[in-house]
Amino acid sequence: MPEPSQHSRELSRRKFLFAVGVGLNAVAGVLLAIPLVGYVFSSLRSKTQQAWISLGPLDSFPERQTRLATYQNPFRTPWDGPTANVPCWVRRLTGDQVQVFAINCTHLGCPVRWFPESGLFMCPCHGGVYYEDGARASGPPPRGLYQYEHRITDGQLWVRGGELPTLSQAV
Amino acid sequence: MDGLRLRSRLQSIAVWFDERLHLTRLFESTAGHTVPANAGSWFYVFGSGTLLCFVIQILTGICLAFVYVPSANEAWTSLEYLNYVQPLGWYLRAVHFWGSNFMVAIMTLHMIQVFLFGAFKYPRELTWITGCVLFLCTLGMAFTGQVMRFDQDAYWGLGIGAAIAGRAPFIGPQIVDLMLGGPIIAAETLSRFFTLHVFVIPGLIIAMVAVHLRLVLAAGISEYPEPGKPVRKETYREEYEAILKQQGVPFFPKAIDKDLVFAGGLMLAILGCAAFFGPAGPNGIPDPSIIDTVPRPDFYFLALFSLFALLPPYLETFLILTGPVVAILVLFAVPFLSNTGEKSARRRPMAVVSVILIMLTIVVLAYLGTYSPWSPEMDAWSGAPTPPEFVKGRTPLQLQGALVVQNKQCRNCHSLGDEGGLRGPALDDVATRLTRDQLIRQVLQGGGNMPAYSNNLSPAEVTALVAFLETLHPAGQLPARDSAKPARPGEN
Numbered sequence: 001m002p003e004p005s006q007h008s009r010e011l012s013r014r015k016f017l018f019a020v021g022v023g024l025n026a027v028a029g030v031l032l033a034i035p036l037v038g039y040v041f042s043s044l045r046s047k048t049q050q051a052w053i054s055l056g057p058l059d060s061f062p063e064r065q066t067r068l069a070t071y072q073n074p075f076r077t078p079w080d081g082p083t084a085n086v087p088c089w090v091r092r093l094t095g096d097q098v099q100v101f102a103i104n105c106t107h108l109g110c111p112v113r114w115f116p117e118s119g120l121f122m123c124p125c126h127g128g129v130y131y132e133d134g135a136r137a138s139g140p141p142p143r144g145l146y147q148y149e150h151r152i153t154d155g156q157l158w159v160r161g162g163e164l165p166t167l168s169q170a171v
Numbered sequence: 172m173d174g175l176r177l178r179s180r181l182q183s184i185a186v187w188f189d190e191r192l193h194l195t196r197l198f199e200s201t202a203g204h205t206v207p208a209n210a211g212s213w214f215y216v217f218g219s220g221t222l223l224c225f226v227i228q229i230l231t232g233i234c235l236a237f238v239y240v241p242s243a244n245e246a247w248t249s250l251e252y253l254n255y256v257q258p259l260g261w262y263l264r265a266v267h268f269w270g271s272n273f274m275v276a277i278m279t280l281h282m283i284q285v286f287l288f289g290a291f292k293y294p295r296e297l298t299w300i301t302g303c304v305l306f307l308c309t310l311g312m313a314f315t316g317q318v319m320r321f322d323q324d325a326y327w328g329l330g331i332g333a334a335i336a337g338r339a340p341f342i343g344p345q346i347v348d349l350m351l352g353g354p355i356i357a358a359e360t361l362s363r364f365f366t367l368h369v370f371v372i373p374g375l376i377i378a379m380v381a382v383h384l385r386l387v388l389a390a391g392i393s394e395y396p397e398p399g400k401p402v403r404k405e406t407y408r409e410e411y412e413a414i415l416k417q418q419g420v421p422f423f424p425k426a427i428d429k430d431l432v433f434a435g436g437l438m439l440a441i442l443g444c445a446a447f448f449g450p451a452g453p454n455g456i457p458d459p460s461i462i463d464t465v466p467r468p469d470f471y472f473l474a475l476f477s478l479f480a481l482l483p484p485y486l487e488t489f490l491i492l493t494g495p496v497v498a499i500l501v502l503f504a505v506p507f508l509s510n511t512g513e514k515s516a517r518r519r520p521m522a523v524v525s526v527i528l529i530m531l532t533i534v535v536l537a538y539l540g541t542y543s544p545w546s547p548e549m550d551a552w553s554g555a556p557t558p559p560e561f562v563k564g565r566t567p568l569q570l571q572g573a574l575v576v577q578n579k580q581c582r583n584c585h586s587l588g589d590e591g592g593l594r595g596p597a598l599d600d601v602a603t604r605l606t607r608d609q610l611i612r613q614v615l616q617g618g619g620n621m622p623a624y625s626n627n628l629s630p631a632e633v634t635a636l637v638a639f640l641e642t643l644h645p646a647g648q649l650p651a652r653d654s655a656k657p658a659r660p661g662e663n
Contacts, residue, residue, distance in 0.1 A: 068462065082244075111464065113462055118579040118581075125465075139545075140484050163355055166336075168344050
């Protein structure tokens with residue numbers, strides 16, 4: 001009687017089909033997951049993303065003064081709107097000696113305000129204070145102001161920026 | 172005759188649906204499930220209250236999404252449109268805002284009530300744990316919701332979130348990139364937070380609420396705790412069944428009355444607050460180059476805001492990274508730290524003490540956050556003139572000193588005559604605390620939260636400043652004197 005062997009053959013066909021079904025869906029699932037994960041995590045980059053940005057002619061920053069300069073985010077999307085206007089503090093000493101500070105307080109990133117009369121940067125959020133040269137004066141910030149790498153080419157002041165400075169990744 | 176036929180027709184329609192949906196069977200295990208009669212207490216209304224708030228948020232959120240544009244370029248404008256052009260747009264925004272405030276508050280009350288009533292104990296541990304997940308999700312909705320109101324507070328709030336994430340070792344930059352959707356706060360950030368706020372977290376909440384309710388129904392509503400009746404794993408289930416047999420009533424319609432009243436009152440409260448107080452903001456345009464801004468979070472994060480201002484810098488990264496993790500782990504572990512034993516708060520003094528301490532800390536920190544004494548008052552130096560009583564009868568040198576106090580932004584941190592910053596001590600009586608030498612040292616070298624002014628004050632300015640400060644003592648009260656130096660004649 002061929003029934004028992006038929007029975008076992010049916011089971012193995014069913015088992016085979018089941019295994020194919022699972023395997024096929026596993027492969028399809030992986031193929032679906034790759035673009036999904038890649039899409040969501042696409043903003044992760046192994047290298048820091050920065051670009052050279054012009055802040056205008058050096059002479060527009062008077063000597064021995066600290067002035068606010070604004071640049072457009074070099075990696076902007078077309079619908080960034082007002083968020084693309086990134087400010088920074090440019091402190092010109094004399095000649096080509098310049099310090100460019102990021103606007104973000106090193107404590108938790110609020111915008112610091114410069115007071116020329118007392119020569120201090122003050123942060124409105126948690127009371128951090130910095131000296132004229134960016135050194136930490138008082139309050140919760142753990143270090144001095146973040147400084148942009150800069151260069152002067154043909155009388156123009158260029159800074160290397162485009163990223164939000166944080167403690168683990170200063171500009 | 173017609174009325175009777177209509178009724179029997181309606182009944183047969185109902186039966187038709189019930190045959191297919193099995194609604195009556197469903198009813199017995201959900202709305203009609205048996206609860207202990209003593210669970211019909213006012214203390215038990217906060218769970219359904221939180222769910223009601225969530226439903227209100229979904230409904231108003233859908234309405235707002237008809238008009239709100241989650242693009243960094245248009246978000247602020249669409250909010251203004253909702254406020255001033257869209258019919259009843261201001262009211263929908265207001266209900267959504269107040270709904271979120273009430274949801275956080277009622278959820279907190281629910282958590283405290285469950286904790287103090289020991290309702291997390293065996294066999295309801297998973298209910299507590301899913302509740303904790305819902306708690307975190309709700310805070311996530313609160314944070315992402317603040318960002319939806321895309322103004323300066325939202326922009327810099329995002330920066331603060333990124334800065335916190337950036338403190339994580341090794342993976343800090345990656346977390347920041349993920350959170351911002353790029354290297355810097357931009358359109359991707361708002362879109363990312365919109366997706367989280369509208370799709371991801373609500374989906375999670377709906378799934379979790381389903382599990383949470385399933386667990387509540389499976390284990391039954393916890394009986395009103397009585398002192399002297401500790402929970403024991405071996406006996407609890409029989410004891411609970413006995414309670415149900417003795418005093419069990421169907422939740423609907425016998426124990427739902429207080430929930431209904433509270434729900435109705437809560438809705439009216441939300442609608443009333445929305446009508447009376449209106450929506451929140453938006454405040455200034457989210458242009459980061461507008462730097463004269465004072466970013467502040469919504470009320471539920473004020474305590475955190477104060478904490479960040481008051482933590483010492485050398486501990487801050489460690490506490491930021493470990494504090495929340497430990498707190499959340501402890502929260503999740505509560506049912507296992509106290510799995511059996513007394514349920515009544517009258518026999519659980521440590522539970523009561525913990526709740527009082529935690530709530531007191533949060534409330535005090537939040538209160539401090541409402542006026543943030545640690546922040547310099549940025550326009551006090553130019554906006555708060557020296558009160559007249561401090562310039563009467565001063566010599567010209569001392570008057571020059573009063574000018575130094577104004578021009579060097581001293582008033583940003585120090586008050587005179589109750590006007591000015593609160594970061595440093597009031598200067599009204601500084602001469603009774605510091606001698607002349609101490610004043611000179613303090614001004615030149617700073618100390619504590621005060622920066623050093625030696626680079627920004629000429630010797631003449633220091634002389635004038637200290638001369639003025641020395642006059643700041645109440646009339647009739649002697650100024651501070653160095654006890655090592657003999658008092659000179661004429662020195663009063």
